[in-house]
Amino acid sequence: MVDCSHAQTNKDYRKQPEVFAALCEQVRAGSRAIMGAMLESFINAGNQPLVADRSQLKYGVSITDPCIDWPTTERCLLDAAEALAPSGRVRAAALRALVRAPGTIQNDATDKAGRGTEAAGQMPGANLDANDPR
Secondary structure: OEEOOHHHHOOOHHHHHHHHHHHHHHHHOOOOOOOOEEOOEOOOOEEOOOOOOHHHOOOOOEOOOOEEOHHHHHHHHHHHHHHHHHHOOOOHHHHHHHHOOOOOOOOOOEOOOOOEOHHHOOOOOOOOOOOOOO
16 A cells, blocks of 8 residues: 655655556556555645634644645545456446546546436446446
8 A cells, every 4th residue: 555645745745646657557457455445535636734713714624744636536445446347347336436526527327428327227437437347
């Protein structure tokens, strides 16, 4: 399990996408040493100190480690799914569940190809890849 933040980025959270992409490339090249990756992610980028007057806190900004924002996280996950799916090392279904947040590229009524899935009684996005060996 590789932490894509902290020492991997010299504590610059904005470098997480390039670290994550490098890990994906290693997995795609056949590395079995990597079983997963962690991203410091939250709604908005950066972090803030926890102050006594909580009304001063910005909504969606971490009060612990600095984080990449949701759009950056979504892009990382979608890029990983695209890069790793041909290698057979990741199932699109696992990442599909992570990008289902409201307002993201895919939402409830259609899958990646724009096909409706609810009418067939399936979970949204259930048939993104006809070759998926689920």
